[in-house]
Amino acid sequence: MYSFDTHARVRYGETDQMGYLYYGNYALYYEVGRVELFRSLGMTYKALEEEHHIMMPVLSLQQRFVRPAFYDDLLTIRTTIRKMPEKTVTFHHEIFNEQKKLINGGSVRLAFVDTDTGKTVPAPPIFLDKIKSWFEEESK
Amino acid sequence: MYSFDTHARVRYGETDQMGYLYYGNYALYYEVGRVELFRSLGMTYKALEEEHHIMMPVLSLQQRFVRPAFYDDLLTIRTTIRKMPEKTVTFHHEIFNEQKKLINGGSVRLAFVDTDTGKTVPAPPIFLDKIKSWFEEESK
Amino acid sequence: MYSFDTHARVRYGETDQMGYLYYGNYALYYEVGRVELFRSLGMTYKALEEEHHIMMPVLSLQQRFVRPAFYDDLLTIRTTIRKMPEKTVTFHHEIFNEQKKLINGGSVRLAFVDTDTGKTVPAPPIFLDKIKSWFEEESK
């Protein structure tokens, strides 16, 4: 298992007239969680696309909305990979408000696509090498 | 069952550098589907909030991304209520491209909240009255 | 002069907690205005990019916010080219609400860039040919 926490503050333009963070904007926060998880591993999703020619389209998304998030809240986005990626990778996300209450939980499953051929490929070594130690430890 | 089709064209600002409609923007399309389903019934979500003091926060969202949608695609959003709403209502969505291929399918479950008290309430009569005939027919 | 009117309905996710269409989302409406102006001329911006290898990055934007737009308002976006494009093109936009009141006015200036070379180029003949009759008439 590998988990990483990052933060994002709710922008005015991300709220709706209900005064809540709009439900569609959580997907952006999940993206921030994934991208910063990659960075925490010493790699970037940007380099994955540009240098390694792998892009990661989203296959599925699920979210539960537990409590509203409000304008200017500094949210904590906890992103976890629970299982070694194979053909796809699933990121689990939990978002907490400043009172450490869970406001949203969900997951995103993504594929790996070779941008040169347009074909799906297995999780690339560049990614697996960065995280495998976190999963080896568990199986000991 | 009650189902309604509406349309939305993919905006440049809704694409991402992969050249796809960004996965987070499908939630906006689901919203358009729900809102136009309400309008097709002779009511509006706006009036529900303003006149009937009912708001509908989202409880959960799930989506499968089957094919990409591209810039300027004129998408068909099919929104269906499969089951008479009670404490909550679930909208099922299917999005088709101009070739009538399914690109995305999913569902959104929403609650009903009295904006004066902030408490959840059952599906309001104003809404149930508009759709009940579609469900009575089926049970005959 | 060439002018075209199109329509867009304000989405819930485009409002903010002030209950207004968020100021940053007007740029999307300006985009819709430009794109539908192109379509009204018998061409598409999509084809300009894909077939003619011309992209149009924005050089400048200015907007005045006259009245708020609200959720579910069906807005009219009037887009006008006042002057024959040369090195750049300026689109003027006026947005009206359902009471035909002006809510926003502004303009966007865009360049033409050859996507193969990355260099700016003059307005392409494919575009000029479509609009020149509208400007010839005026100079008579």
Next chain:
Amino acid sequence: MYSFDTHARVRYGETDQMGYLYYGNYALYYEVGRVELFRSLGMTYKALEEEHHIMMPVLSLQQRFVRPAFYDDLLTIRTTIRKMPEKTVTFHHEIFNEQKKLINGGSVRLAFVDTDTGKTVPAPPIFLDKIKSWFEEESK
């Protein structure tokens, strides 16, 4: 004059298929600049709305797009108040990329509205008191 620098990283969902930060999303970055300038003064825009019942609708926006911003760029947003606010306040924004090159410059003018009466009011003392020392120094 009072100036404050803050940072924001370009999200995937904020890019468009040109591979650039979409032009409409700069308004969100300007908002981040304003909000963090307020926070740097020891106040928050959130409290201005909630506790002091002042909201600040945007009157006008202008932007020049000098260079593109790309996915994952860590941008610096420099926000400056050049002139003591009176009936309105103008924020000047400059956005720099990681190479310290200017990518965008512009300004936003906002009004002050009493949320109880819906009427415009002059810049509130809570705000003026926080910044006046920065302007007194200059006039010495």
